[in-house]
Amino acid sequence: xxxxxxxxxxxxxxxxxxxxxxxxxxxxxxxxxxxxxxxxxxxxxxxxxxxxxxxxxxxxxxxxxxxxxxxxxxxxxxxxxxxxxxxxxxxxxxxxxxxxxxxxxxxxxxxxxxxxxxxxxxxxxxxxxxxxxxxxxxxxxxxxxxxxxxxxxxxxxxxxxxxxxxxxxxxxxxxxxxxxxxxxxxxxxxxxxxxxxxxxxxxxxxxxxxxxxxxxxxxxxxxxxxxxxxxxxxxxxxxxxxxxxxxxxxxxxxxxxxxxxxxxxxxxxxxxxxxxxxxxxxxxxxxxxxxxxxxxxxx
Amino acid sequence: xxxxxxxxxxxxxxxxxxxxxxxxxxxxxxxxxxxxxxxxxxxxxxxxxxxxxxxxxxxxxxxxxxxxxxxxxxxxxxxxxxxxxxxxxxxxxxxxxxxxxxxxxxxxxxxxxxxxxxxxxxxxxxxxxxxxxxxxxxxxxxxxxxxxxxxxxxxxxxxxxxxxxxxxxxxxxxxxxxxxxxxxxxxxxxxxxxxxxxxxxxxxxxxxxxxxxxxxxxxxxxxxxxxxxxxxxxxxxxxxxxxxxxxxxxxxxxxxxxxxxxxxxxxxxxxxxxxxxxxxxxxxxxxxxxxxxxxxxxxxxxxxxxxxxxxxxxxxxxxxxxxxxxxxxxxxxxxxxxxxxxxxxxxxxxxxxxxxxxxxxxxxxxxxxxxxxxxxxxxxxxxxxxxxxxxxxxxxxxxxxxxxxxxxxxxxxxxxxxxxxxxxxxxxxxxxxxxxxxxxxxxxxxxxxxxxxxxxxxxxxxx
Numbered sequence: 001x002x003x004x005x006x007x008x009x010x011x012x013x014x015x016x017x018x019x020x021x022x023x024x025x026x027x028x029x030x031x032x033x034x035x036x037x038x039x040x041x042x043x044x045x046x047x048x049x050x051x052x053x054x055x056x057x058x059x060x061x062x063x064x065x066x067x068x069x070x071x072x073x074x075x076x077x078x079x080x081x082x083x084x085x086x087x088x089x090x091x092x093x094x095x096x097x098x099x100x101x102x103x104x105x106x107x108x109x110x111x112x113x114x115x116x117x118x119x120x121x122x123x124x125x126x127x128x129x130x131x132x133x134x135x136x137x138x139x140x141x142x143x144x145x146x147x148x149x150x151x152x153x154x155x156x157x158x159x160x161x162x163x164x165x166x167x168x169x170x171x172x173x174x175x176x177x178x179x180x181x182x183x184x185x186x187x188x189x190x191x192x193x194x195x196x197x198x199x200x201x202x203x204x205x206x207x208x209x210x211x212x213x214x215x216x217x218x219x220x221x222x223x224x225x226x227x228x229x230x231x232x233x234x235x236x237x238x239x240x241x242x243x244x245x246x247x248x249x250x251x252x253x254x255x256x257x258x259x260x261x262x263x264x265x266x267x268x269x270x271x272x273x274x275x276x277x278x279x280x281x282x283x284x285x286x287x288x289x290x291x292x293x294x295x296x297x298x299x
Numbered sequence: 300x301x302x303x304x305x306x307x308x309x310x311x312x313x314x315x316x317x318x319x320x321x322x323x324x325x326x327x328x329x330x331x332x333x334x335x336x337x338x339x340x341x342x343x344x345x346x347x348x349x350x351x352x353x354x355x356x357x358x359x360x361x362x363x364x365x366x367x368x369x370x371x372x373x374x375x376x377x378x379x380x381x382x383x384x385x386x387x388x389x390x391x392x393x394x395x396x397x398x399x400x401x402x403x404x405x406x407x408x409x410x411x412x413x414x415x416x417x418x419x420x421x422x423x424x425x426x427x428x429x430x431x432x433x434x435x436x437x438x439x440x441x442x443x444x445x446x447x448x449x450x451x452x453x454x455x456x457x458x459x460x461x462x463x464x465x466x467x468x469x470x471x472x473x474x475x476x477x478x479x480x481x482x483x484x485x486x487x488x489x490x491x492x493x494x495x496x497x498x499x500x501x502x503x504x505x506x507x508x509x510x511x512x513x514x515x516x517x518x519x520x521x522x523x524x525x526x527x528x529x530x531x532x533x534x535x536x537x538x539x540x541x542x543x544x545x546x547x548x549x550x551x552x553x554x555x556x557x558x559x560x561x562x563x564x565x566x567x568x569x570x571x572x573x574x575x576x577x578x579x580x581x582x583x584x585x586x587x588x589x590x591x592x593x594x595x596x597x598x599x600x601x602x603x604x605x606x607x608x609x610x611x612x613x614x615x616x617x618x619x620x621x622x623x624x625x626x627x628x629x630x631x632x633x634x635x636x637x638x639x640x641x642x643x644x645x646x647x648x649x650x651x652x653x654x655x656x657x658x659x660x661x662x663x664x665x666x667x668x669x670x671x672x673x674x675x676x677x678x679x680x681x682x683x684x685x686x687x688x689x690x691x692x693x694x695x696x697x698x699x700x701x702x703x704x705x706x707x708x709x710x711x712x713x714x715x716x717x718x719x720x721x722x723x724x725x726x727x728x729x730x731x732x733x734x735x736x737x738x739x740x741x742x743x744x745x746x747x748x749x750x751x752x753x754x755x756x757x758x759x760x761x762x
Contacts (some may be wrong), residue, residue, distance in 0.1 A: 059761070062572075092522070094521065250624070
């Protein structure tokens with residue numbers, strides 16, 4: 001009887017930490033998906049935004065504050081992408097764990113080198129991010145690095161399961177490496193293809209695949225595409241023709257459609273992040289669909 | 300490697316060959332000695348370096364083995380090697396708000412009929428005017444606290460609108476704020492005028508606080524660990540601002556206190572809401588208020604007593620798929636009830652032909668009001684909105700002062716229509732039309748052209 005009781009107690013004690021799953025709030029769906037890869041059922045993962053929402057323009061809604069209040073770990077892109085709402089979540093949630101500098105706050109962009117760091121900070125150049133372009137999730141090499149750092153952070157926050165996070169990360173890295181090599185092979189014929197982008201959301205994708213960005217629909221980062229700018233862009237495309245126009249699922253399709261019609265080149269909507277198109281339920285799907293859509297418009 | 304080093308050193312040493320023999324020998328000996336030392340040192344360092352590289356390689360293991368990746372990574376790392384941050388990197392975030400307007404409206408003051416004036420904010424200028432120019436600074440003080448300052452510049456005057464510290468690390472959903480801050484009661488109260496959706500204030504806040512309720516004191520907030528947003532807050536303050544008064548705040552302890560509760564959440568991806576109930580208690584002493592008496596002569600009233608305000612608010616926001624960038628809609632409404640009783644003195648203005656004779660007697664008022672507003676962004680950069688505010692002064696019991704002051708019931712109201720254009724997140728131009736009936740029997744059609752510019756740090760997107 002006593003042994004039965006003891007073993008029941010033991011098993012309860014052993015199970016207890018597993019039941020008390022880590023509560024993770026991700027600012028964007030890509031980091032929620034990455035956490036699911038690395039933590040599986042060890043974490044309860046929620047995303048503050050969806051692929052159909054512009055991460056620059058979110059408000060610190062009551063529901064987000066309630067989520068931030070209970071989070072053990074807040075995973076964001078950083079580099080000022082969420083400058084309009086993330087600081088409010090951190091300050092008003094009354095949660096010391098997720099403050100900047102605490103282990104419970106993790107920035108994806110801080111783990112990798114950033115492109116397009118502005119040499120000069122002037123709002124006349126649009127809504128610049130001083131640290132560089134924050135949209136890092138469309139480069140598989142950077143995702144791999146961020147996964148390594150995130151796995152370590154998860155282990156640090158949940159030491160009893162440290163080995164499992166390491167194990168899951170090793171498994172993820174293996175699958176990711178294999179997939180990346182396949183994608184690189186498939187995407188080889190995209191090298192040097194000229195593209196126009198809506199916003200600088202695809203700089204890392206371009207960097208990885210060797211796409212050449214020859215124009216932006218936004219006159220300056222974060223400034224709405226204007227008729228005058230689009231007309232000028234159309235004119236410049238005569239000199240430097242592009243193959244396709246890329247916009248994210250959350251961005252208006254109108255400017256792309258207009259230019260596509262006038263310039264006679266394909267407008268391609270990319271999922272941009274997990275959940276942005278059918279079949280993009282995880283990071284692998286995100287890259288599969290992104291590549292498939294690019295290739296369908298490529299020469 | 301060693302050979303190249305030797306060759307390089309020999310090449311460097313060649314000019315010494317031109318020197319006479321003994322010197323040359325001495326030099327050679329010195330050189331040999333130094334060279335051997337250098338060699339040993341270099342080899343040791345090389346070994347250490349090799350060891351480190353091997354260790355790093357072993358660690359990196361399976362990841363990024365291809366030469367291409369290695370090359371790009373090296374290149375990126377080189378790019379990432381940023382210059383050292385400037386020495387002012389620890390300075391606070393600074394932003395500056397420029398606001399101004401062109402007003403076309405009736406001249407003079409337009410007090411709310413049936414209400415004692417809340418502060419001196421009711422006065423609006425005609426023609427070109429420069430509103431508050433605001434300077435905002437904020438930064439983390441240390442890992443535990445954050446500081447915030449908001450100064451409003453006016454001609455020959457600087458108002459400290461807010462100056463507070465806030466706790467960051469209390470946990471358990473608790474946040475403490477101390478200093479001067481915009482009270483957490485109601486919905487609009489925590490927004491500065493530049494964040495309002497209209498160029499002027501709604502009548503509810505104009506009647507209750509002039510602009511908004513400032514508190515000098517302490518605020519404690521608690522956010523419940525629930526799926527639904529549920530927040531409780533309490534404030535203890537000096538209470539020197541309307542509906543309190545300077546003399547009422549002149550005491551040990553608190554001259555006013557407030558409490559509020561907020562509930563909120565999302566409905567699907569596209570809808571979100573918040574609702575709240577707030578209570579404010581103040582104890583004004585000799586609170587000054589200029590009103591027109593029954594002879595239409597200005598009279599200074601002094602009120603001492605208790606002021607109790609209930610405030611209910613509701614906000615509902617919509618954006619397709621929760622993405623407000625292209626289109627979004629906001630509806631907000633607030634209702635208040637204020638009960639004030641105590642003693643009122645109407646200071647003697649008989650010399651100017653007024654009806655007041657410095658009489659002090661009981662005063663009792665029970666007033667209420669509401670506003671509702673809707674703002675719709677129908678395309679990027681463009682919004683339209685409408686607002687209606689209506690107050691009820693109730694029938695005020697002036698006691699013996701009823702002989703000199705008007706206690707009739709009035710219903711000041713105002714319709715507003717606005718449209719604004721925001722070239723970017725940092726600038727906004729607004730055109731507003733008001734049909735203003737706050738002054739009994741006197742309708743004023745008003746036109747306001749306003750600009751709001753925000754320079755510097757990125758502002759916050761408060762719900």
